[in-house]
Amino acid sequence: xxxxxxxxxxxxxxxxxxxxxxxxxxxxxxxxxxxxxxxxxxxxxxxxxxxxxxxxxxxxxxxxxxxxxxxxxxxxxxxxxxxxxxxxxxxxxxxxxxxxxxxxxxxxxxxxxxxxxxxxxxxxxxxxxxxxxxxxxxxxxxxxxxxxxxxxxxxxxxxxxxxxxxxxxxxxxxxxxxxxxxxxxxxxxxxxxxxxxxxxxxxxxxxxxxxxxxxxxxxxxxxxxxxxxxxxxxxxxxxxxxxxxxxxxxxxxxxxxxxxxxxxxxxxxxxxxxxxxxxxxxxxxxxxxxxxxxxxxxxxxxxxxxxxxxxxxxxxxxx
Ligand SMILES: Nc1nc2c(ncn2[C@@H]2O[C@H](COP(=O)(O)OP(=O)(O)OP(=O)(O)O)[C@@H](O)[C@H]2O)c(=O)[nH]1
Ligand SMILES: [Mg+2]
Numbered sequence: 001x002x003x004x005x006x007x008x009x010x011x012x013x014x015x016x017x018x019x020x021x022x023x024x025x026x027x028x029x030x031x032x033x034x035x036x037x038x039x040x041x042x043x044x045x046x047x048x049x050x051x052x053x054x055x056x057x058x059x060x061x062x063x064x065x066x067x068x069x070x071x072x073x074x075x076x077x078x079x080x081x082x083x084x085x086x087x088x089x090x091x092x093x094x095x096x097x098x099x100x101x102x103x104x105x106x107x108x109x110x111x112x113x114x115x116x117x118x119x120x121x122x123x124x125x126x127x128x129x130x131x132x133x134x135x136x137x138x139x140x141x142x143x144x145x146x147x148x149x150x151x152x153x154x155x156x157x158x159x160x161x162x163x164x165x166x167x168x169x170x171x172x173x174x175x176x177x178x179x180x181x182x183x184x185x186x187x188x189x190x191x192x193x194x195x196x197x198x199x200x201x202x203x204x205x206x207x208x209x210x211x212x213x214x215x216x217x218x219x220x221x222x223x224x225x226x227x228x229x230x231x232x233x234x235x236x237x238x239x240x241x242x243x244x245x246x247x248x249x250x251x252x253x254x255x256x257x258x259x260x261x262x263x264x265x266x267x268x269x270x271x272x273x274x275x276x277x278x279x280x281x282x283x284x285x286x287x288x289x290x291x292x293x294x295x296x297x298x299x300x301x302x303x304x305x306x307x308x309x310x311x312x313x314x315x316x317x318x319x
Contacts, residue, residue, distance in 0.1 A: 004043050004137050011138045019138070023113055026131050033130045034271060040130075043137035045260070048247045051161025052146045053186070058167045059193040062230040063239075064144050070240050072109040076141040079111040083128055083147040111140070125156035126270075129263075132160055159263060162256060163188045163246045164217065165239075170199035173206065184211055188218050189242045195227035195235065221249050283311045 011019050025032045050067075052060050064080055071078040115128055132143050147157045157164055166187040183190070190207055192200045207225045216223060224242045228235035250256040284290045284307070293310075296302045 002039065004039050008043075008138050019111065022134060023131055026134055027115060027127050033127065036130060036134065037267065040133045040137045041264075044133060045136070047132070047136035047140050047143050048243075049132050049136070049143045049145065049160060049162045050243055051157035051164045052144060052167060053148070053157045053164065054167030054193075055169070055172060056148055058169045058172070059228075059230045060146050060148075060167050063165075063167060063191070063193060063228065063236070064146050066230055066233050066236045067240055067243075068110045068142075068144055070236060071142045077111075077139060078109065078142045079135045079140045079144070080113070081128060081131055081135075081143060081145045082112070082114045083145060111135070125159055128156070129160050129267075158186065158217075159266070162250055162259065163243055165189045165191060165243065168192050168203065168207075169194045170197045170203055173199060173203050183207070184213070184223060185215060185217055187223055188221065188246050189239070190223055190225045191235075191239055192225070192227045193230050196229045196232075200227050218246065218249065218255060220253060221246065280311055 007018065007022065026036065052064055054060055061082070064082075068078050068080055113131065115131065128145065132145065135143050145157065145160050164187055166183065166189070168190065170192065172192075192203050192207070194200070204225050204227060211223055211225070224245075226235060226239055226242060228239055230236065250259070281287055281290060284293060293302065293307050297304050297307055
C-alpha cells in the first residue's frame, strides 16, 4: 500500500496531528512539496476546489464560514484554506478570521488551515495548490480557498480553483466599472454581499451588463450574479447551488479535465525551469558569482554572450 493510502486512512480516521504535520511540511518544505506531487497524482480529482476572492472586508470569511457549514451538514468532507498575503500568524486580520470561524471549528467537521505567507507570492500560490492537492488526495470533497483580491493573489486563485467566486459589496461599484471585462475573466460566480446595504441591486444590474461584454472564464457558462447577507445566512443556499451547478458543468463539459491538465502542465513547466536554472547557477559557480559576472556585463567588461557561453561549455565538460 502506498504512502498516500496510509495517510488517507489515518486522516479519515481522525488523525488530526498527521494532517497538521503534513500541511506544515507542504507549507515550509519546498523539496517535500515537489516530491509529493508524484505521489499525489494518481489520487487527484475528487475534490471541488472553490476559490473565494474579493476586496478586503467584503465578507469573504463570513461567506466561507456559512458555505462550509452547509457543505458539512450535507455530509461532505470540507476544508478551508485561508490565504493571507500580509498577516503573519499573530496578525490582526488572521486572528479575527479565526475568531469568526470558531463556530465552524466547534462543529469539528470542517478542517481549517491558515496559509501564512513565507517568501514570495509565487511560493504561496504553489504551497496553496499543493495543500489543496494533498487534501484532495486525502479524500476531502470540498476545499474552499479564501484569498484577498489584491494584485498577484487574485490571479493565483485561478490556478488553485476549479470554481472562482468573486465577492463584491455595494461599495465596489466604482471598481467594478474600472475592471468590468477583467472581472469576467476571473469569475465563475459573482455575489454581491452586504445586500442589506444601499446599492446592491444596482450593482447586480451593472455586473449583469458587464457580463455580456467580457469573455467568460468557463466556456458555455453564464456567470450567475447573486446577492447575499452573509452575516444572516441569507442567500447562501442559492449561492451553494450555483457553485454546485458550476461544478457539474465543469465535469460534464470536459472542462474540468482540460483545466486540471493545464494546471499540471504549468507545474511541469515550472519545475523544469527551476531545475534548469539551478543547473545554470551551478555551472557559473553560484548566484554570487553570477551577480558579479552580471555586473561585469553591465559595465562592459564582458558580454552576455560570453557569460552564456561559459555556462554552456561548463555543461559540456561536466556532462
Ligand atoms: N452589513 C453586513 N456586514 C457583513 C456582511 N457579511 C459580513 N459582514 C461584516 O463585514 C466585516 C468583514 O467580514 P469578513 O468576513 O471578515 O470579510 P473578509 O472579506 O473576509 O475580510 P478580509 O479577509 O479581512 O479581507 C465583518 O465585520 C462582518 O461581520 C453582510 O452581509 N452585511
Ligand atoms: Mg477574511
